[in-house]
Amino acid sequence: MTVMRDKVVKALVELNIRGDENGLMPGYNVLVNFLPTTFWNLFTERLINAAPADKKEEVLTGLYKAAQECGYHTGYGIINSDEFKSVVMPMVTEGAKDVLRGAYAVFTAWGWAKSGIVQIKEGERMVVRATDYYEQHIKTGGKSSFMFSAVSGAFFDLAYGPEYPNGLGTFIGDQTKGIEAGDEFGEVLVRKK
Template sequence: MAIDGEKIVQAVMEGSRIRESRGIIPLFGVYLSIFSTQYYNRINFDFEKRIKEVQGIKAAELLIQAAQECGYTTFQGVRNSWEWDEIVQPMIERKEDQLMGFVQVAVAFGWGDLQVQKLIPGSDLVIRVGDSYEAKGYVELNGIADTGKCYMLRGVTGAFMDLLYGEGYPEGCFTFSATEPLCRAKGDPYCEFVARKSLR
């Protein structure tokens, strides 16, 4: 059975109506909140401009690492949730279907129109996104970039592979890392993320 993305999006839409008094949405085993992507972009890109480097590590790399660790923890929570068990798990026939489930949950969370272009189990993952809010936001704030600017999506692409093919949670984080060879912030027609085993 293929992963039914519409069913997952519908579950997230219905679940997002349940909010705590502080605006937190308990859903898919994690706590979600709704906030402006413009705010997120401004903070990230301002951090990158102001900090530039910390102890020899570029600010962009720190943002990617933070996104990967966050994605790793978030989607570990997602796949251990009762919503996953009820909605997604019945659609999973093989290990790689988990990845398709992760992607559809990310789409439902509003992270973009993620599409898996290629998956070589245990080796390579290529995800394409046509509407990255990071790329769009960067161009709106700064104009055309000379490097990829989708730090969150880049980190999350690595995290998906970590969860499937890394050591058991939590030791598997950073087993994989992703690059962004194509980015709409650079003028490319879409953003593309390629995850492979980390060189460490």
């Protein structure tokens, strides 16, 4: 057996999401929020569209780094959570590769992207595809899926980089296709930095 995404997603999808008595949602070693995707998309879209040429790189790098760090720390919290241990780990038969598959199932369950690994050379490169992801609605005229690409790099950091918390940025995710750019699906290539 290997990790079956759809089974994991349905087991992990948290339909009883709501803040505690303090209005906070602690979980996976982080504080979680649950917001309309339009907030994150509008911010990204307006920021990119507002940036003059000399600021564009700073904006794009900033958006990538925010998503990368989020994916690294939250990803670590996810794969070490009780939920992950009880739902995903019993299906893990192929080591780090299966842990990665499980991480993508959680990525999907959180509403980030209906995604999965289509190709992997362990410790070296990976191709991930998504047929639906919330960033596909960003309108900048180009590929703008920072969460999808940066979190993919961060998950690979966790699987094959130096031990947490020293592995951040070992790998990077390059978005090669995007629904928001007119492609049929989103695709990210993860490779060594």
